Amino acid sequence: MNVLRALGVDARVAERGVPCSGFQFENPQGRPLGHIDRSRDAAQFGAPLTMIRRGDLQDALLDEALRRGVQLRQGASLVQLDTSSPDSVTAHFADGSREEGDVLVGCDGLRSTTRRLLLPDAPEPRFSGLWDYGGFASGLKLPVAPGVNQMVFGRRAFLGAFVTPTGEVWWFHNGPRGPEAGEAEGPEAARARLLELHRDDPAWVQELLRATPTVLGPWPLFDLRGVSRWSAGRVCLIGDAAHAMSPSAGQGASLAMEDAQALAMCLRDVGEPARAFAAYERLRRARVEAIAAVARRNGSGKAPGNRASLWLRDALLPLFLRLGGKAQDRGYAYRLDWEARVA
Numbered sequence: 621m622n623v624l625r626a627l628g629v630d631a632r633v634a635e636r637g638v639p640c641s642g643f644q645f646e647n648p649q650g651r652p653l654g655h656i657d658r659s660r661d662a663a664q665f666g667a668p669l670t671m672i673r674r675g676d677l678q679d680a681l682l683d684e685a686l687r688r689g690v691q692l693r694q695g696a697s698l699v700q701l702d703t704s705s706p707d708s709v710t711a712h713f714a715d716g717s718r719e720e721g722d723v724l725v726g727c728d729g730l731r732s733t734t735r736r737l738l739l740p741d742a743p744e745p746r747f748s749g750l751w752d753y754g755g756f757a758s759g760l761k762l763p764v765a766p767g768v769n770q771m772v773f774g775r776r777a778f779l780g781a782f783v784t785p786t787g788e789v790w791w792f793h794n795g796p797r798g799p800e801a802g803e804a805e806g807p808e809a810a811r812a813r814l815l816e817l818h819r820d821d822p823a824w825v826q827e828l829l830r831a832t833p834t835v836l837g838p839w840p841l842f843d844l845r846g847v848s849r850w851s852a853g854r855v856c857l858i859g860d861a862a863h864a865m866s867p868s869a870g871q872g873a874s875l876a877m878e879d880a881q882a883l884a885m886c887l888r889d890v891g892e893p894a895r896a897f898a899a900y901e902r903l904r905r906a907r908v909e910a911i912a913a914v915a916r917r918n919g920s921g922k923a924p925g926n927r928a929s930l931w932l933r934d935a936l937l938p939l940f941l942r943l944g945g946k947a948q949d950r951g952y953a954y955r956l957d958w959e960a961r962v963a
């Protein structure tokens with residue numbers, strides 16, 4: 621939200637989003653495990669924690685980019701890079717077109733073509749063992765307070781639900797099983813899978829899954845670790861292209877936006893691309909790695925394999941949740957000041 625403020629789109633995002641006042645956690649029997657209070661975030665960190673649908677965030681960013689005259693070409697797929705000139709870089713696209721520029725920023729996500737072309741030895745993303753599904757439902761009376769993320773550490777899988785002020789429920793599931801490689805899974809098969817995985821969890825979870833018109837997904841969740849450098853010459857990686865992580869810290873999009881601001885500041889203040897890219901990586905790497913470690917820790921208890929790991933998880937969760945709240949505070953306290961110089 622603070623990056624969006626620097627861009628002047630925070631108000632539009634706040635309008636389409638919903639503030640979230642905290643996280644409430646429960647176990648498979650519906651017993652409360654702990655709470656993380658986020659009701660003071662606006663005062664402490666400059667903005668409330670804001671929930672927003674991905675398309676609404678993208679619309680707000682797109683509108684602002686077009687308003688400022690950014691040229692956009694959709695449907696162009698990068699296939700090759702020409703870095704042979706010392707003064708420019710050329711991108712070649714699948715439709716045969718090309719673009720030449722001073723620098724190229726690869727913000728092409730988890731399966732980044734830019735990363736593959738620039739750093740052929742970079743590690744591949746690793747499957748985290750978790751699958752994500754989600755959905756939207758309405759017209760339900762669930763035992764979930766509006767404006768709070770209700771998180772269920774279930775017997776076999778995890779489910780998070782958020783009730784908006786208009787009564788819509790936005791939910792996601794993380795669990796251990798998904799379709800086999802090459803198998804197409806329709807929404808009804810997905811619903812059946814989730815009903816089975818949550819069969820021993822609080823009754824409202826089943827009610828929510830049954831009432832959801834279309835179950836969305838699956839998305840296998842990946843972690844990209846150990847990309848040893850984020851740039852070479854006039855080409856630089858940002859966001860998931862450089863450091864994708866499982867969404868268990870809920871920070872991947874925020875980190876991508878912070879990267880964009882940090883890179884813009886470095887290009888503005890350092891100028892020469894290779895030095896600017898090095899400054900950007902110095903500014904960002906420790907922050908990104910700390911959040912990736914939190915995401916891995918948060919994801920670790922979501923799909924207990926057997927009764928012993930379930931027992932251990934439930935015994936340790938209250939402590940982990942307290943630590944998780946503190947890690948969130950540290951994460952939200954981070955600030956990039958657009959007015960400050962980086963060099």
Ligand SMILES: Cc1cc2nc3c(=O)[nH]c(=O)nc-3n(C[C@H](O)[C@H](O)[C@H](O)COP(=O)(O)OP(=O)(O)OC[C@H]3O[C@@H](n4cnc5c(N)ncnc54)[C@H](O)[C@@H]3O)c2cc1C
Binds near residue numbers: 699859
């Ligand atoms: C299931 C799931 C849930 C998530 N939930 C959250 C959450 O709650 N909060 C959060 O902060 N993060 C969340 N994330 C993470 C978040 O989605 C990512 O971290 C974020 O989208 C990264 O942004 P990005 O711009 O780097 O990459 P992306 O959003 O992946 O965008 C990459 C873009 O590059 C384009 N592209 C790819 N290849 C090419 C090519 N060859 N040529 C041209 N264009 C190309 C793609 O079409 C896409 O538009 C979630 C991720 C998943 C999978």
